[in-house]
Amino acid sequence: MIDQAVHPANTQAAEAALRRDLVRGDAAAASALPMLRYLVAADQSAALSEEILARVRGILSDIAGQLLDALIGTADRRAHAPDEIAVLTRAFLDDAALLAHVHAVALEWQLTERLQERLALDPVASPFVRDRIASGDASAHGFLSAQARWSQGQRRMALSVAELPEAVLEAVLAILRALVGAEPALSERASAVEREVRSSHAAVSNRLIWAERMVADLDPAVALSISQCGVTLFLSALALASGQVRDATVMATLPDQQARLALTLLAAGAPADVTEEQIRMIHGGTKLPVGLAGIEEWRAASILTNGATAQ
Amino acid sequence: MARGIDPDEWRDCAMTLGDGTILARAACDAHDRLLSADEPLFGLQRRCGGEVPGIVAIPELLDLVRGARQTRCPVAQVIRAQDDSDAISFWVEVEPEEEGCSIRVRSWQTAALVSEEGASGESRRRVTDRHVTELCAWLDAGQRLIAVASDSPELAQVVTAMEGGIGHCWTDFLQPENVTHQQPLHWRLLDGAPVIVPGSSRSWRVSLVPQIKPGFEPSGFELLLLSDEAASGWVPAVPDPIPVQRRGLVGQDLAPVLRQPIARIVANAETIRTRLAGPLPDAYAEYAGEIASAGKLLLDLLEDMADLEVVEDDSFSTNPxxxxxxxxxxxxxxxxxxxxxxxxxxxxxxxxxxxxxxxxxxxxxxxxxxxxxxxxxxxxxxxxxxxxxxxxxxxxxxxxxxxxxxxxxxxxxxxxxxxxxxxxxxxxxxxxxxxxxxxxxxxxxxxxxxxxxxxxxxxxxxxxxxxxxxx
Structure with a gap:
């Protein structure tokens, strides 16, 4: 039925809504070309592959779901409407720290699966971890169960908030606080949720903490071998030894970041031959950066920090 | 109304009218429930798990019907569906009619589903298994436990047992049914075996995914515990699709459940007030009297609220x-x-x-x-x-x-x-x-x-x- 008598106020509201949609559409259209140019030129951008985008989206929704679960409480547990999830997920997208971490997690799992397929590298119990388990290492047990849970989660594009590094967790809680701030009843509940999440986060060691503990006093010759340690421990060891942030180390494993990976490995103290071997493991038989043998550890670190401007 | 026609017979029932051939007709109400359907639509609705009358169980058709009903515009398109053995596509026209919709089916094509075999089928099955598994355990080459992960409350008991039994063979915790042979059997024999899960009444099976370096024996396994029955704590993703008729909250929902407990409060308070259950200081008897009268007040209010809903309803009438x-x-x-x-x-x-x-x-x-x-x-x-x-x-x-x-x-x-x-x-x-x-x-x-x-x-x-x- 067509409503002939449109109220003037309604017309204004409708016009405003149309204008808003138009602006949004224009913004999307404007960004379409640069994105298209980038994606076509980048051939197959591993960092922005469809799988990775889907995984980032999935993990963000999962985190949103966990927060909503906590907000609602166990009494009237229910599945959340896609709209509710979307509101939180959209807010998450504005936070660089969270987004970067989730991206790194997705890439790490992708690498883990790829190496399982190509090198039969166990995603949970690598040869090194098996040895440690056999020798009754308690922290190896801790790491193993955490890694098993994480792997199972990643297969479902799920990431427990307990697995987030502290800074990222704080960012997530700040977003929650900002979103529910307008409603007094909700924000009271949100503070309770915040307390719960923080205390349960503090109570258990997550996977990354266990990994760090395991590689802390490990011989770099063992720790920097991805086929021995498995992807997770290798990345933690590499970050620790090269003094880089772990998420940045994960980004260095992308196919178009081989120079960065080589320098990171060198900066971590790996000899040139080990560095080459690791790159070959990660990327298959690719063309390696040349002249790695001549670059010393401190020099590699300096190039990494100062980038292209290094003298 | 719904007719049960032999599937081979429906072709003969096809009606040729001025506006072309109609294979089947159906009707939906205001809640997208299929009220009546001719074959073959009737059969498909049943095979998709629906009833007649009942909400449309063919997902694409439900979308179409819902859209047509909400926009009050007729729509026509190809619907794709699948049942146990066939992929089906059919052309439907949906026309809004009164509160609901009428449906006309104009073509009907079925093709056998392509079964997935070989490596791609195997890997897809594995992905599915890993996704739906409710417990995931890692085993060493001798099928001994090294780690276990599960977030199902139903499996908490077995997870605790397994965590305490790291280093033992997994069959100690998940006893394979109908297998009396000394454990562990070769993994290929145990893959897919039904197992008994302590603390769960559902039926379970295990899937063993070997960690293999080609040319070597498996260096370890991934054990997935699967059940074809949904967990009891399962939360439906979509809320009940059949909307409830507008009805009184107090009169029909609250009053019946509140009346009894309040009446009990009043009765017990009266018992205390009149000291039927034993001697009591006067002050306490007074309190009990206050509880009783407050309870009565609540009961009266409840009745009033329920009445209010009734008399305010537009359809309220009396029988003289x-x-x-x-x-x-x-x-x-x-x-x-x-x-x-x-x-x-x-x-x-x-x-x-x-x-x-x-x-x-x-x-x-x-x-x-x-x-x-x-x-x-x-x-x-x-x-x-x-x-x-x-x-x-x-x-x-x-x-x-x-x-x-x-x-x-x-x-x-x-x-x-x-x-x-x-x-x-x-x-x-x-x-x-x-x-x-x-x-x-x-x-x-x-x-x-x-x-x-x-x-x-x-x-x-x-x-x-x-x-x-x-x-």
């Missing part, structure tokens, strides 16, 4: 009976006699030879009179008189309840019938709904409820209903 207004008034006076005597109030009811034949619903008239007499008792001084009499005049029969209370001034007389109007009173057990409801009832019966009062000289409430002119 041939009644004697005088007889109903005598009954109401009798019911409230005890309460009146407690305050030393005398109710003068119509003499037994007095009659006022009327056309109104008996229990509603009784409800109104109980409310009027109850109010009179509540707001009249102790030892006063409440006079109930009836009269017949023209097309009306009237019951008049007159008290000797403080009376109401003109502005209060206008307000007294408003919803939740208490005229400044509180703590006397009234909800402010009684007169509002009574007037709605009187008007629903084709009558009215009126007041005549002068401050200081009491009040007269007049219930007017249609007279039974044939009596």
């Amino acid at each position: 009976d041939f009644i004697d207004l005088a007889e109903v008034a005598r009954q109401a006076a009798g019911i409230l006699g005890v309460r009146a005597r407690e305050k030393g109030i005398v109710i003068v009811s119509p003499p037994s030879d007095d009659h006022a034949p009327a056309l109104a619903e008996f229990r509603r008239v009784l409800q109104v009179l109980l409310n009027l007499i109850g109010n009179a008792i509540r707001y009249s001084p102790n030892g006063s008189r409440v006079d109930v009499h009836v009269e017949v005049e023209g097309v009306h029969a009237r019951a008049i309840v007159a008290d000797q209370g403080p009376g109401l001034n003109v502005s209060d007389q206008a307000r007294v019938f408003e919803k939740f109007e208490r005229l400044g009173r509180s703590g006397d057990g009234g909800s402010g709904l009684g007169l509002y409801i009574s007037r709605r009832l009187a008007r629903a019966m084709g009558g009215d409820l009126l007041i005549e009062s002068v401050p200081g000289e009491g009040a007269r409430f007049i219930l007017e209903v249609p007279r039974d002119t044939e009596a």
Whole structure:
């Protein structure tokens, strides 16, 4: 039925809504070309592959779901409407720290699966971890169960908030606080949720903490071998030894970041031959950066920090 | 209505009309429920897990029907569906009709589903298994546990046992059914085996994914515990799709569940107050009395709220009976006699030879009179008189309840019938709904409820209903 008598106020509201949609559409259209140019030129951008985008989206929704679960409480547990999830997920997208971490997690799992397929590298119990388990290492047990849970989660594009590094967790809680701030009843509940999440986060060691503990006093010759340690421990060891942030180390494993990976490995103290071997493991038989043998550890670190401007 | 036609027969039933060939017709209601369907649509609806009548179970068709109903625009498109063995595509036209939709099926094609075999099928199965598994364990080359992960509360018992038994063979915790052989068997024999899960009544099977370096024996396994039955704690993603008819929250939902516990509170408080359960200090007996009266107040309020919903509903109507207004008034006076005597109030009811034949619903008239007499008792001084009499005049029969209370001034007389109007009173057990409801009832019966009062000289409430002119 067509409503002939449109109220003037309604017309204004409708016009405003149309204008808003138009602006949004224009913004999307404007960004379409640069994105298209980038994606076509980048051939197959591993960092922005469809799988990775889907995984980032999935993990963000999962985190949103966990927060909503906590907000609602166990009494009237229910599945959340896609709209509710979307509101939180959209807010998450504005936070660089969270987004970067989730991206790194997705890439790490992708690498883990790829190496399982190509090198039969166990995603949970690598040869090194098996040895440690056999020798009754308690922290190896801790790491193993955490890694098993994480792997199972990643297969479902799920990431427990307990697995987030502290800074990222704080960012997530700040977003929650900002979103529910307008409603007094909700924000009271949100503070309770915040307390719960923080205390349960503090109570258990997550996977990354266990990994760090395991590689802390490990011989770099063992720790920097991805086929021995498995992807997770290798990345933690590499970050620790090269003094880089772990998420940045994960980004260095992308196919178009081989120079960065080589320098990171060198900066971590790996000899040139080990560095080459690791790159070959990660990327298959690719063309390696040349002249790695001549670059010393401190020099590699300096190039990494100062980038292209290094003298 | 739904017809069960032999699948081979429906082709012969196809009707050729002026507007082309129609293989089948169906109809949906305002809630997208399939009310009737011809074959082959009927059969597909059933094979997709739906009923007739029942919500459309073919996902694409449901979307289409819902869209057509909401936009009130006819739509036509190909629908793809699949049942146990076939992929089906058919052309449908959906046309909004009254509240729902009519559906016409114009073509019907089936093709056998392509079964996935070989490596791609295997890897897809593995991905699915890993996704739906409720417990995931890592085993070493000898099928001994090295780690276990699960977030299912149902499996908490077995997870605890497994965590405590790291290094033991997994079959110690998940006993394979029908296997008495010394464990562990070769992994290929155990892959897919049904297992008994302590603490769960569902049926389970395991899937063993070997960690293999080609040319070597497996260096370890991934154990997935799967069940084809959904977990009990499963939360449906979509809320119940059948919308509930607009109905009273209080009357139909709250009142039935609240009445019993409140009645129990009142009964127990009365028991305590009257010291039936043993001696008690006076103060506590008083508290119990207060609990009892608060409970009664709550019960009354509940009844009032439920009544309010009923009388405010647009579809509310009464069923007129041939009644004697005088007889109903005598009954109401009798019911409230005890309460009146407690305050030393005398109710003068119509003499037994007095009659006022009327056309109104008996229990509603009784409800109104109980409310009027109850109010009179509540707001009249102790030892006063409440006079109930009836009269017949023209097309009306009237019951008049007159008290000797403080009376109401003109502005209060206008307000007294408003919803939740208490005229400044509180703590006397009234909800402010009684007169509002009574007037709605009187008007629903084709009558009215009126007041005549002068401050200081009491009040007269007049219930007017249609007279039974044939009596």
